[in-house]
Structure formats: structure tokens, C-alpha cells
Amino acid sequence: MAETPEHNRENTEPCRSGAGMTASEVEAWFIREVLPLEAALTSFLQHNWRNKADIADLRQDVYERVCEAAYGQFPENTKAFVFRTARNLLINRVKREHVVPIEAVSDLDALGIALDAPGPESSVLARDELRRLQTALAALPPRCREAVTLGRIDGLSGREIASRMGISEAAVSMHLDHGIRVLVDAVYGAPEDSRRKT
């Protein structure tokens, strides 16, 4: 796997010293409380950032920041914290890059209303999940869909998929990697236009 040099990063130490949460506690919290907000967070970022190509990147940035903070202490209101982090991130980006995103201000202000009440997002994962997965699966390129179907639905291993489809194991890996990313996006219920191209 390729190395990923860590440049331009602030606060990326993997382990905080002193009191705080363990990685598995942060992981459990992140999965339970943050990931269900992904659809709402993605819409929010899309509303407030012109360049759609940046959205996944911004989302990841928000996740990193909230998880870093969570190593010290879990926020009382995760949803408010996540969206506040997203807003601050956007504001900093605007300042740093001297770009002015459209519609930014109004949504950022309106956001205050939604922060405290637990929103319908909390259930977005479960709702229609199978339908979203089905749609995403159907939209995959045919060979990729075949590999994913054999692997995920019929339960074959990578090697078995390769021999069944008569392709190399490297090709199977490529199909599976793409399929995994598309299906995972579908699980989190990302709005259509933020989905990666297939």
C-alpha cells in the first residue's frame, strides 16, 4: 500500500497522553454517534461549499477533528459539536483560501436552530438502508457488480471470485475496492450528487 505522507497537518498525533479515551472507545463513539450524522453533514457541506470535489475531503476533516477532540473528552451534544466543527472548518477555509462560497452565511446562521434537537438523521442509517444498498449495487459497472455479488451475497472469497469470473486476483481486488466504497457511501445515505462516480 502506498505511503501517505502527513503534510500540512495539525494535531495529528495518534495518541494523546494523559487522561482521556482509548482508541476503541473513540471508535465506538464515532460509529454510534457521528457516522449516523453523515447524510446531514454531507448535505450541509454541499450547501455551503461550491466545489463539490472537496466535499468528501471536508467531511473527513470534520471527522478527524471531532475524533481528535473525543480522545480528550466526548462532547455532550455530538450533533451540535459536529456541525460547529464543520462550520468552523468552512470559515477557516474561506479565510485561508480567499474563496467565497455561495450561500454560506445564511445556512450557517440557520444551523443554530437545528443543533439541539435530536434530528431525524439519527435513524437515517436504518431507514431504507437495504433499498439504498440495492440501488447502489445495481448502479455498479457489470463486472464490479458481479464481483461484489459473489463476494458479499454469495459469500465467496477473493480467490474463489477470481476463478469463478476467470480474472486475476488483482482485478478482483480492484472491483471489490470500488464496490466497497460505493456501498459504504450508500449505507451512510449520502445524497445522490455527492456519491462517487461509478
Place this chain on the structure above:
Amino acid sequence: MSEPASARPLADIEAQAAAWVRRRHFWDWSDEAQAELDAWLAESISHRVAYWRMESGFARTEKLVALRDPASEAPQTARRFPVLMGLAAAAALIAVMGAGATRMMLHPQDRIYSTPVGGHERIVFADGTKVELNTDTVIRARMTTDRRVVWLEKGEAYFQVKHDAAHPFTVMVGERRVTDLGTAFLVRRDEGRMELAVVQGRVRFDAGTAHQAATLTPGDVVTASGNTVLESRKSDAALQSELGWRRGVLVFDNTTLAVAAEEFNRYNRQKIVITDPAAARLAMVGTFPIHDVSAFTDAAEDIFKLRIENQGSEIVISR
């Protein structure tokens, strides 16, 4: 357009996270591979976040198994995933359980068996133990020379255990533990609730922390939910009704329409919806083929003079 100054190789990180998930689930996994993954995760929070998202998201794609065509399965053989699929179910379980769930260790001997909605599978293990899976059920089994353990991840299963005092047979439902003492028993798990009913022999039940273990005999039923554990008794007839699914029937005895509809909905994709609260409280007696939703709604129409409306994915019962 030039890239923003802060551009980072997120696409790379995501691709790597997906590749880890793929290796872990579809290729041989080893201690070395795990050590490699751990090292990669320790490198940066970017890696951890991307991987957590990918792994827990992938675990949820397990739902796709429901699309499998049950008719394409050979009868009498349960579905067998390759070894590493056990992890997906474990991760799904963690995702379901949320707080307090710890990472599960994957064992090379683990096998996953599952049924879709409406499915019914019989498994015979090498030791002669038989397990029948009811609708929408996932179990993970680890049958080694020194241990026999089945985790009921969700759904309902009926166990007929070949007793072997030297190698106890254990069913885990979350942190609750059922140990066979020579026996047949039924275990059901949905959401945070579990029910254990002993049909033959004896079973040892351990609710986990803060509860004493108890030995149960035929007719004993234990219901555990959160920190509450209730013990009750059921007659043989009631137990046999509860096991009706093994014969492909649902048995109702003074059962409200609401409960009966809920039972049908476990087995069928077309869901029964009762819009009238008074109708939902009506009680009925009868035995129905498990997949014959219309036999049930016809009876409701004839006996209670209720209105039945077939809307495709739902059948609505109203007054």
C-alpha cells in the same frame, strides 16, 4: 482550477481503507496482516477515521444477503461464508450494540450461517448437533476440538445438542450465555431482548454480570432485556406452538391481531399494517401456513368484518 492549498490525499487514504477492509474480509487474514493494519492505523487519525467509517459501513452491507434468492439454495445445506465473513457479522453486531461493545476476535474456525426474511435452514454439525434457523437469523459457530460455541447474532434458532460433558456446547446471546446440559432449546434475539425456552433436558443460563446463573428444565422460559431477567413457565402445548415455524406454521391461541400481524411480518416481505387500534386488540385462535398472509387477512375479514386492502408491499387492515 488549481487544487486548494490544503489538498491532502484523502482519495488515497480512502482507497487504502477500502483495501484493508477487502483484504480482511475476502483474503486470508493472519496475525501479520493484523499487525500491519494496526501499524497503519497507528500512523494517523486520518487513517483511523477512514478505516472506522469503511469497516463499520461495510459491516452494514451484510443486509444485502437478504437479496439472495432462497430458491437457489440446495435444500438441507446452510449457507457457508468463507472464514473471514465472521468478522463482518461481528462488526455488524458491534454496530448494533453500540456502546460497550468491544472488538471481537476473529477465529479461523468461525463460520457464519444466515437466513433471509422468510428463510428456514437446518444445519447438522460434525458432532451431530442440529440447529434450525428461523427467519432473518444470523449465527456464528466455532466448533473446535475443545470448544463448541455458537453466537446468536440475531433472529431465532432451535438447538438439539449432542451432549458431551467434556466439551460443553454454549450459545452466546450478547453477554448472556446458555450452556447445554443435554438438551433441546429455543433461543430468540431481537433488538435488545432475548428469550430462551427449554424444550428437553437441562440448560444452564448465565445472564452475564450482576445475575446469578440458573439451571433450567423443560417448560422454563427466560426473557432478558436490558438488566431485567424474567423467568416463567410454558406448557408443552404453548412451547409446541412457539416452535410452529419448524413445521412451517404459525399457531395463535387467544393472540391479538397486533401480535399475530407482527409474527407474520417476521416471515414475509409483504407487511401487515393494522390502522385501527381497536381492531389490533381483537384476539383470535388458529393455525396458519407461515407464508400465507392472505389466509390470515381473509380470516380477519370473515370473522371480524374488517376491511382488507392489498397495497402491494403492505396489506392494510382497518375497520
